[in-house]
Amino acid sequence: MEQQMILRVKDLQTAYYVGKRRVNAVNGVSFELKRGETLGIVGESGCGKSATAHSILQLLPKNGRIEGGKVEYFPKEGEPVCLSECKRTGRKMREMRGGEISMIFQDPLSSLNPVYTIGDQIIEMLRAHEKISKKQAAVRAAQLLDKLGIPDAEKRLRDYPHQFSGGMKQRVMIAIAMICNPSLLIADEPTTALDVTIQAQILELMQQIQQEYGTSIMLITHNMGIVAEICDSVAVMYMGRVVEYGSLKQVFTNPKHPYTVALMQSVPVLGMGKDKRLVSIEGATPDGSTVFKGCPFADRCTKAGPHCFDHPPVETEPEPGHRVSCHLYTEGGAAE
Amino acid sequence: MEKRNSKARSSLARRSWQRFFQNKAAVAGGVVLTLILVLCVFAPLFTPYDPAYADVSQKLMPISAAHPLGTDRLGRDLFARLLYGGRYSMFIGLAGAVGASVIGVVLGCIAGWFGRRIDRALLSISELFSVFPQMLLILLCVALMGQSVANMIWVFVLTGWSGVFRIVRSRILSLREEPFVESCVANGISGGSIMFRQLLPNTIGPVIVHTTLATAGFILAEAGLSFLGMGVPNDLPTWGNIINAAKRIDVIVNQPMQWIAPGVAISLFVLSINFLGDGLRDAFDPAQ
Amino acid sequence: MIDELLIAQSLIKYYRTGTGWSEKKARPVKAVDGVSFTLYRGETLGIVGESGCGKTTLGKCIVRLLDPDEGKLWFNRDGETCNILMLNKKDGFDMRRRIQMVFQDPYGSLNPRLNILGAFDEQLRIHGFGDRAKRREIVAQALERVNLQPDYMYRYPHEFSGGQRQRICIARALAMSPELIVCDEPVSALDVSVQAQILNLMKDLQKELGLSYIFIAHDLSVVQYMSDRIAVMYLGKIVETASADELYERKLHPYTQALLSAVPVPVYGAKKERIILKGDVPSPLAPPNGCRFHPRCAHCREICRQVEPELREIGTTGHRVACHLYDGKNE
Numbered sequence: 001m002e003q004q005m006i007l008r009v010k011d012l013q014t015a016y017y018v019g020k021r022r023v024n025a026v027n028g029v030s031f032e033l034k035r036g037e038t039l040g041i042v043g044e045s046g047c048g049k050s051a052t053a054h055s056i057l058q059l060l061p062k063n064g065r066i067e068g069g070k071v072e073y074f075p076k077e078g079e080p081v082c083l084s085e086c087k088r089t090g091r092k093m094r095e096m097r098g099g100e101i102s103m104i105f106q107d108p109l110s111s112l113n114p115v116y117t118i119g120d121q122i123i124e125m126l127r128a129h130e131k132i133s134k135k136q137a138a139v140r141a142a143q144l145l146d147k148l149g150i151p152d153a154e155k156r157l158r159d160y161p162h163q164f165s166g167g168m169k170q171r172v173m174i175a176i177a178m179i180c181n182p183s184l185l186i187a188d189e190p191t192t193a194l195d196v197t198i199q200a201q202i203l204e205l206m207q208q209i210q211q212e213y214g215t216s217i218m219l220i221t222h223n224m225g226i227v228a229e230i231c232d233s234v235a236v237m238y239m240g241r242v243v244e245y246g247s248l249k250q251v252f253t254n255p256k257h258p259y260t261v262a263l264m265q266s267v268p269v270l271g272m273g274k275d276k277r278l279v280s281i282e283g284a285t286p287d288g289s290t291v292f293k294g295c296p297f298a299d300r301c302t303k304a305g306p307h308c309f310d311h312p313p314v315e316t317e318p319e320p321g322h323r324v325s326c327h328l329y330t331e332g333g334a335a336e
Numbered sequence: 337m338e339k340r341n342s343k344a345r346s347s348l349a350r351r352s353w354q355r356f357f358q359n360k361a362a363v364a365g366g367v368v369l370t371l372i373l374v375l376c377v378f379a380p381l382f383t384p385y386d387p388a389y390a391d392v393s394q395k396l397m398p399i400s401a402a403h404p405l406g407t408d409r410l411g412r413d414l415f416a417r418l419l420y421g422g423r424y425s426m427f428i429g430l431a432g433a434v435g436a437s438v439i440g441v442v443l444g445c446i447a448g449w450f451g452r453r454i455d456r457a458l459l460s461i462s463e464l465f466s467v468f469p470q471m472l473l474i475l476l477c478v479a480l481m482g483q484s485v486a487n488m489i490w491v492f493v494l495t496g497w498s499g500v501f502r503i504v505r506s507r508i509l510s511l512r513e514e515p516f517v518e519s520c521v522a523n524g525i526s527g528g529s530i531m532f533r534q535l536l537p538n539t540i541g542p543v544i545v546h547t548t549l550a551t552a553g554f555i556l557a558e559a560g561l562s563f564l565g566m567g568v569p570n571d572l573p574t575w576g577n578i579i580n581a582a583k584r585i586d587v588i589v590n591q592p593m594q595w596i597a598p599g600v601a602i603s604l605f606v607l608s609i610n611f612l613g614d615g616l617r618d619a620f621d622p623a624q
Numbered sequence: 625m626i627d628e629l630l631i632a633q634s635l636i637k638y639y640r641t642g643t644g645w646s647e648k649k650a651r652p653v654k655a656v657d658g659v660s661f662t663l664y665r666g667e668t669l670g671i672v673g674e675s676g677c678g679k680t681t682l683g684k685c686i687v688r689l690l691d692p693d694e695g696k697l698w699f700n701r702d703g704e705t706c707n708i709l710m711l712n713k714k715d716g717f718d719m720r721r722r723i724q725m726v727f728q729d730p731y732g733s734l735n736p737r738l739n740i741l742g743a744f745d746e747q748l749r750i751h752g753f754g755d756r757a758k759r760r761e762i763v764a765q766a767l768e769r770v771n772l773q774p775d776y777m778y779r780y781p782h783e784f785s786g787g788q789r790q791r792i793c794i795a796r797a798l799a800m801s802p803e804l805i806v807c808d809e810p811v812s813a814l815d816v817s818v819q820a821q822i823l824n825l826m827k828d829l830q831k832e833l834g835l836s837y838i839f840i841a842h843d844l845s846v847v848q849y850m851s852d853r854i855a856v857m858y859l860g861k862i863v864e865t866a867s868a869d870e871l872y873e874r875k876l877h878p879y880t881q882a883l884l885s886a887v888p889v890p891v892y893g894a895k896k897e898r899i900i901l902k903g904d905v906p907s908p909l910a911p912p913n914g915c916r917f918h919p920r921c922a923h924c925r926e927i928c929r930q931v932e933p934e935l936r937e938i939g940t941t942g943h944r945v946a947c948h949l950y951d952g953k954n955e
Binding site for chain 1 (some may be wrong): 774778787813849852872883890892898904
């Protein structure tokens with residue numbers, strides 16, 4: 001293996017319990033992330049992309065449970081850590097969170113505590129993981145904010161979240177996530193709440209961080225465009241399953257799964273003709289508690305055959321590193 | 337066409353009822369409440385006695401087949417007094433709560449919809465009513481207007497509307513910003529119609545709960561006032577008056593049934609109505 | 625044949641901030657500050673800009689949810705042009721039928737306590753669409769037009785998905801047989817695969833019924849796909865307007881250039897030169913002097929700080945831009 005692996009998720013299963021209903025949010029998800037690379041996880045709302053991220057750090061709500069599979073983290077030095085076997089509130093898990101793996105969330109407005117200054121919140125994070133004096137911590141925080149493009153960083157440490165704009169708050173969130181120099185950054189829809197020009201700033205910033213610190217990034221988004229711009233590999237998720245997985249080039253130039261194909265053709269692209277019709281996926285995403293006998297995408301798929309409704313698809317690898325879960329690529333699949 | 341129409345139209349209500357029937361405490365509350373209601377409303381069917389008829393020869397009788405709860409110092413049948421008294425108590429509580437809710441809903445709609453000066457004025461008035469000690473206000477009103485069932489109800493309506501008013505006002509204030517309201521405005525639908533046809537149904541859940549709870553509260557308040565001798569006239573057998581009549585120390589010790597029975601009646605009624613109110617709120621919450 | 629349906633002439637809408645006694649002292653938010661455009665019948669005018677640029681306020685002024693402080697809105701009403709801001713009560717009421725609006729949030733757009741028929745019924749009744757049976761027929765037709773079953777009219781909003789709700793909202797507008805539909809971010813709350821359904825539907829309806837749209841959105845690729853003409857707004861002003869193709873091929877204003885380059889393209893290897901703007905959109909409470917874009921502009925010159933550029937025609941294609949870079953160029 002030429003490149004070191006940093007995270008390996010194997011057959012992860014996570015379920016939420018709502019009353020008596022069981023919702024399989026994550027249903028056998030597997031992927032790997034190499035050190036210094038960016039993995040994009042794309043899918044529509046309810047496809048389990050956020051649940052996957054939360055499972056990795058065991059940040060699931062009380063009614064959520066990891067029911068199977070393995071999440072392995074490979075630190076720079078030392079033994080691999082099996083995150084899925086750590087206790088949810090155990091010491092090991094807390095050390096991992098923020099120290100080795102940190103996370104930034106979609107909504108920068110509600111992710112910051114309004115009654116503490118920005119400086120307090122960054123410093124607290126740093127002091128939770130490192131033995132360092134408050135003064136030193138403040139210096140490091142100011143340095144980082146400055147690097148992240150916040151002018152007057154030293155003064156702004158004393159400001160409260162409401163004194164920052166949306167884009168600036170997301171920068172602060174990134175600062176909190178990056179202050180302990182984690183090896184892996186999980187970004188859950190980091191730019192969805194922001195304007196396009198601000199989104200461009202934040203994406204640029206994340207790429208810059210990656211180059212400088214060699215951080216691996218797991219980017220969760222619904223926007224294929226963002227994936228194409230900054231990711232190295234892609235996992236397309238639908239109904240808690242990874243339906244297609246591969247390098248950016250493989251997935252974007254040679255998409256195999258009908259869902260991936262439709263997803264890419266359903267968004268208008270700048271400069272495309274007005275007369276060109278968008279490919280729409282009929283129907284709506286099924287309810288999370290639905291149990292599928294066959295392929296979960298079958299009833300919205302234009303290429304589905306009778307086989308697709310009765311048998312769950314098996315993952316195949318049409319080219320090295322490019323995996324698809326679709327009967328079109330198994331022998332005697334949908335063609336029957 | 338018409339038939340299918342009515343069937344489909346009731347689907348929201350039917351779902352709500354289904355949810356309601358899954359809530360055991362609420363159903364139990366409903367059953368007990370219905371039982372008390374039936375007993376009181378059809379009192380003549382359950383007891384042969386006149387609650388006001390004093391038969392001195394029969395005074396302070398113990399529990400017996402003829403007098404299921406015994407008789408009081410004047411020889412009046414306690415069970416009959418309890419049933420007939422329930423009529424008054426419930427009527428006062430219910431009329432007070434419904435009246436207060438109607439005023440609160442109408443003023444709340446107006447304040448929430450028009451906002452600005454009207455809102456500020458109505459809010460100040462409601463604050464005035466709620467910062468003034470309620471018991472004092474009630475005592476004042478009773479002192480000014482005299483003791484009667486009607487006055488009692490008026491006092492409750494006047495002091496009770498501000499709670500519903502604030503619930504409705506804040507709901508309307510937030511609903512006003514919803515796009516479906518903007519759509520109505522953009523189509524030229526009048527303010528009155530939007531207020532009462534579009535917005536009001538959206539506030540009805542909390543209002544129902546508040547009304548049921550207020551009913552219970554007013555029955556307690558009536559009992560309290562009657563106990564202090566400031567409630568309805570003594571000759572009317574409300575639950576409060578019955579307890580009031582039993583507040584002599586020798587009665588408390590020697591004829592415990594005289595105060596236990598009306599006390600239990602009040603507690604049962606208030607408890608069951610609270611359970612029912614909670615159940616109704618959960619069942620009619622459109623968010624579910 | 626092209627004829628104008630709606631012409632906006634220097635529309636202005638300021639919000640007064642603050643309450644009570646401080647009302648007079650407070651500075652107004654200049655949400656829409658002198659906006660002019662022309663919409664042709666059967667066409668789509670796209671209005672694009674970031675949050676706070678005043679595009680939603682502009683939309684609400686057109687359907688008269690808000691009254692502009694100044695300016696004129698000329699509407700071609702059965703061949704005769706009238707300023708819809710100055711109509712008498714009866715004609716103004718009729719205009720409300722002709723201009724409909726579809727909102728961003730499909731969940732808040734339908735009253736949760738009314739079934740679909742109930743949501744449509746009152747507006748049809750007060751606009752004189754006939755008796756109950758007739759109105760029900762209109763609702764059924766409108767639902768069929770957006771590919772929903774007519775008997776969905778007896779269902780309640782919570783029984784529908786986001787995409788279906790947005791169809792219902794479009795049907796509610798269609799039921800009024802409007803001439804113009806103002807769509808404020810109609811797909812931004814929907815999933816990608818459902819967005820395509822709604823966009824396709826809107827295009828089909830436009831072809832069938834000859835509707836005109838004002839399509840307001842922040843997503844330039846969606847606006848570009850839907851619109852014939854595009855107006856780019858920044859801090860309450862239109863900075864550039866051109867036909868959709870022209871705007872893509874020959875973007876002139878530095879803000880338009882940055883906006884276009886910031887849109888991520890879902891194509892492998894399309895990594896192009898991104899223009900990253902500095903800083904945030906300034907508060908519309910205190911817009912910068914001169915050109916409102918100058919603090920973030922890479923081409924800022926002295927004149928930009930002092931003189932506000934006017935929207936002027938460049939070339940002959942109806943391409944108008946408000947930028948000093950093009951001062952004195954082929955007027």
